[in-house]
Amino acid sequence: MLPTLGHAAIVVGLATSVFAVVAFVVGGRRADATLLAAARRGIYLTFGLALAASLVMVTSLLTHDFSVLYVANNNATTTPPFFSVISLWAALEGSILFWTLLLTGYASLVIYRYRDRHRQLMPWTGATLAAIATFFFAVMTWPGNPFIRTTPVATEGPGPNALLQNNPFMGLHPPLLYLGYTGMAVPFAFGIAALVTRRTNEEWLAIVRRWTIVPWIFLSLGITAGAWWSYEVLGWGGYWAWDPVENAALLPWLTATAFIHASMVAERRGALKVWSSALVLATFVLTLVGTFLTRSGVVASVHSFTQSAIGPWFLAAIVISLGGGLSLLIWRLPDLHDRDRPAATVSRESAFLFNNVLFLGLTFAVLFGTLLPLIVELFGGGTISVGAPWFDRVNVPIFLALVFLMGVGPALPWGGTSWKTAQERFGIPILAGVAAVVLVLALGMRAPAPIATIGLAVFVAVVMGDEVVRGTRVRGRARHEGPPTALWRLATRNRRRYGGYLAHAGVLVMAIAISISATLGTDATATLTPGQTMQVAGYTLTYRDFANEALPDNASVIEHRAEIAYAGPQTGTLTTALRDYPSSTTPIATPAVRTSLGEDLYVTLIAYDPTAKSATLHVFVNPGVMWIWLGGGILGLGAAFAIWPDRRRLPAEVAEELTAPAPSAPAEA
């Protein structure tokens, strides 16, 4: 009964979203307020229907209703409630449903928020969002129906994918990522609307930037959470393998970051309209490409899903959105002229634009590397691999160049600079960077990547610190405020700048942490019998005992557990295990990670011998990993700070005048 209602909700959702598309288009062209109101209500209704369908699915999962094929494939009577709920996104059909829920949620939020404003743009924005919703409802109605029934009804199921239920992180990573992906539909819709109505001015840019940063924050957190999950669960001691699905999530993030920076130049100058529009369109198309790569089974990856019938549908959606968006852009090209074009080769504008060149270079590199095996195959060249070594070789230098620009860009004045200003701004930071490199070399570090990263990071940190300190001092003197108050007031009145600083600080933390953990870790493998010890980088591990037991909250899962005591910079005990899940033919490793701010002790059980009670352990000591996750959090925090709505509204230029550091004030004007 309930699953039928769920399916009905989806079909009605399809009809409603089609109605909304038509109503928005017709109502917009006729400026018919009643029709537009009906269209808006249509969008709210699609959200309600998607919510209803999702609740039905979650209920079916919680009640282990095996008459629903999705539940029969992804649930078992022994599955704990938490994992039943998050099985909503465990497999293909459920994740499409979850995606639709978030998409219609965003659409409703945006439509509601601007129901009385931007009367030219909103009908087309609504129509585009409704069209995207139509696509997803259509996928759920035909190739990817989550509520297909199955007879005879089984009494037991295999449970969710073993990797999914091995770690509660799976409750966090997909929702964050999907909030990022689906959110990119909003700036896309605004972009289409702006092109159709020819209102590609600064009004459009301000809205689109805000509605890009919100999903961008989720996407950043989602990617970081994915890396964290990979680290905690997969047992190979690493967190990023340039796997096709990881790359798929990174691609829209790269173009969105490029857009966020380009939009600041566009807003200032009224230039780069074509470029900004192209980036907004590209971000959403890349979201679809990413979903396609993950879901269609076209490329083998960690997230291996078998080839499904929805592949061709997504390919069609990519062709339509890319072809349509590009055609629209070309058609409206005459309207997208620049008001005031930046001209200086060295200025904040040019730094932001070089940043865009690098980000797009990264996008090309990642996309090309991911698709190269397919391209080679298309031309009959057989099968090749493009793995981590290739991506690292190409991407690390580009990332380092971006870190450098991160320091230089915000410190350069708008419009151009003189050699004198450059010397004043960058003199001490360069010295600090070089000193840091010399120090680190003197301390014995020889790996080139961390050394370069640390040098650049110190350079950037000193540039940022210099700006913050000077600004605080000027304000403190002018307003007679103590440093903390001055800094807080300064930051909250310049959210974009100081949020940017915080976000960049997060990037620095992540960059240093990644370069250190990737090059300075150590590992060792040994087979031990109870009582034997092994040494890894200052830790002594003693293998104590072995146990074979079912999990307390899930009797169908058998755990083969090694208990280990460790001593060294951290001391304690840990258990690492291999788990047999009914849904998997191979046992799933459950590594144990002991984290401290300095380093992680990471232990995986590779194999065990039940008769001899021996265990083969792979032990890693990974320095600095904690800081990667913290850095990601700082990044999100900085971006959130930047877009936090202000109670007081000072025009941007006035705010900057009040707080610009005195020596360079003339150059800023």
Place this chain on the structure above:
Amino acid sequence: MALDQAQPSRSWPRGALWRRLRWIVVPIVVVPLTAVLFTGFGRDPSVIPSPLIGKPMPSFSLTALDGHTVSSAELAGKPLIVNFWASWCAPCVQEHPVLLDTARRYGERVAIVGILYNDTAEGAAGFLARYGDGGWPDLLDPSGGTAVSFGVTGPPETFFVDASGVVRGKQFGPVTADVVTAQLAALGVKATP
């Protein structure tokens, strides 16, 4: 601000040629991307063609479960099926009846040899006791070196070798009766009715 003033600055690109040809940009961008993404359909990304086809079979000399040594040289002169399997591998259970049937149907005209992949003698013996022993030698490959020399990525994988010792076919995953018939027919062997 909100009201966009139409500046006299020129928009780019301009010219009659651009106006006529601009739409060509769309297929130039869309078609290659679609073609590349479309390539992947209909094939399993985990199946990789073997470079050994058309080359002599790698030589080996391994110990069988019953203790005696079998070398690849001894197996020459007849069409040969080399089956890599393991007792812990579920698709191997699936394909075992097919292999048993093959041995029965082709009899002496085709030799079969099994090579164990990352498995123990006990595990293998248990499997054969449970699912049937077809009588062909099953060889242990403790170091995994033979599997590497054949380019095996994981069980089950089966190679079809002709009488002169040249590899003619490879099957990823479990063999089916149709696959065996077709591969052996390509080697010039027909089944006894």
Place this chain on the structure above:
Amino acid sequence: MIRRTAFTVGATALAALVVAVLVIWLRPSAPMSPAQQAAQLDAQLRCPDCQGLSVAESRTSAAAAIRSEVASRLAGGQSPDEVRAYFVSRYGEWILLEPSSVAWWLLPFAVIGLGAVALIAWLWVGRRRPAPPSAPVSPPAAGVAERVREEVEALDA
């Protein structure tokens, strides 16, 4: 003044550092020990039954078998190129984690180079053309000022 001196010192130090790095980097390197060669090869070969991991990182039995094969072939006197060729002859090109042709990884840098050149050209063209004189602005018509204020409020989206 201090900042300018700092710049001179810092820039000189940086230049010295870069020269030192180049000298060290371009110096003919000492031949690698067999263990180092093996480690390097292991990082270049793909583990056949993993998802994208190298044979060095993976702990599966296939990876272990390949590592021991690499070690024994190197010990037997084969060069790293010959060992790589052996694995390609058995598994195919995909056993190498990176495509062997150098051109592929240069391509993204070529794209970036082109982009940088295009950007600089775009900036310079903008410089040569002076900004067009803005048309004289007439006072706004009656209801327009209202609408302007409305839309400015709306800007704070």
